[in-house]
Amino acid sequence: MKQGNLYILSAPSGAGKSSLISALLQRSQGQEMMVSVSHTTRAPRPGEEDGVHYYFVSEQAFESLIEQGAFLEYARVFGGHYYGTSLPAIEQNLARGIDVFLDIDWQGAQQIRRRIPGVKSIFILPPSLTELERRLIGRGQDSAQIIAERMSKAMAEISHYDEYDYVVINDDFERALGDLQHILAAERLSLAYQQRQNADLIHQLLAK
C-alpha cells in the first residue's frame, strides 16, 4: 500500500524555510512531495489562487469545517481571520504516496502532534544570532517597533525547537537542503514505511 509521510516544518522567520521548501519540491527526483494547502477566511491577495496558495472559504464554511472536526489544527489570528489545516485533503495526498509538508508554527505543531502522535517534525535554525538579526531587520525600512515585534516572535518560535524530531541548521543552503533530503530518505527506510512499501517482498521472505 502506497503511503506518503507527513512532516511538520517550522522555523523562525528569517531562517530560510520557504526557500528550502521550494528547492526541496523542485529537486524531488521522482519522489512526489507537496506543501499542504491551508484553508483561510481572509480574502485572496492579487495573484493568489484558490487551491494553490490557500483554500479561500467563508467564515461560515470554516466554522462548519471546525464542527466536523476537519481541521488538524486551526487558529484565529489578529484581524479575526481563520487559518487551518484540513485533514481530509492531506490524507488523500498521503494515500497517493505523496509526502506532505505542513509549513506551520510551534503552536500548530503542538496541535498536530496531539492528533497524529507519530508525525515527524523538523525545525530549521538560522546559522547565528547576528545573521538572524540582519535578516529580520531587513532593508531598514521598518519601524523599530515592527522590528522588535518580529524579533520577539522569532525568539518565541526558536524557544520551541526542542519539541521537534530533527534540527537543520541553515548555515549553507545546499547543505541544509541535503540535510532535509537525508531526513526524508531515512524516514522512507523506517520499519513502518518499508512494511507498507515492500509488503510483497517481506511476505515472500517470511513465508519460507
Place this chain on the structure above:
Amino acid sequence: MKQGNLYILSAPSGAGKSSLISALLQRSQGQEMMVSVSHTTRAPRPGEEDGVHYYFVSEQAFESLIEQGAFLEYARVFGGHYYGTSLPAIEQNLARGIDVFLDIDWQGAQQIRRRIPGVKSIFILPPSLTELERRLIGRGQDSAQIIAERMSKAMAEISHYDEYDYVVINDDFERALGDLQHILAAERLSLAYQQRQNADLIHQLLAK
C-alpha cells in the same frame, strides 16, 4: 560535546551486509565510523590480528569481564567459545565522535536494546527469496544438510526484521549503500545529536 552514534546492523547471511559495511567505512567522507571489535576466547586464525579482527582473550579473562558487567551482549556458541561486545571500548570511540556499528545477530541486538534503549538498529534484507537461496547454496560444494541449516538460520534471522528501526533492501548495492548513508546522516540531524553538536549556537540563540 562530540559524541558518535551507535548502530546495530543485522542481516541474514547472504544479504550482503559485510560488503555494505566495508563500502560504508571506505566512503565515510570525513565522518569517522568503525565496526565494533568483539572479544572472543577462540584462537586467532591465520591472518587475524588482536584488536583488529577480535580481542583474543582467555576464558578466564572473558569470564572476569562478564562479572564486571563489561559486556553489552555476549554468547557462548557451539564449540564452547565465547563472543562478546565490550561496552567500555565502544564508549571510548563514541566519545571521540566516532559512529560505531555493532555487526550482530537478532539475539545480540535484543540484549543490547535492553541495555541501551535508544540504540538505533538497521536490518538488511536480500532482494528476493530466489536470490537469497542462490547465495546460500553457494558454489554447490556443500552438503544438502549444511545448506538446509544455513537456510534455516537465515530464515530465523529474517523473522526478527520487525524489531529494527530501519530496513534496507539490498537489491542494488549502490542504492543500499546510499540508503545506509541517508540513515546515518539523518540520525546526525536528530534533536539529541544536534543539541550536543551545536550546543553553542543553540545556547546563543536561546539566550537572546
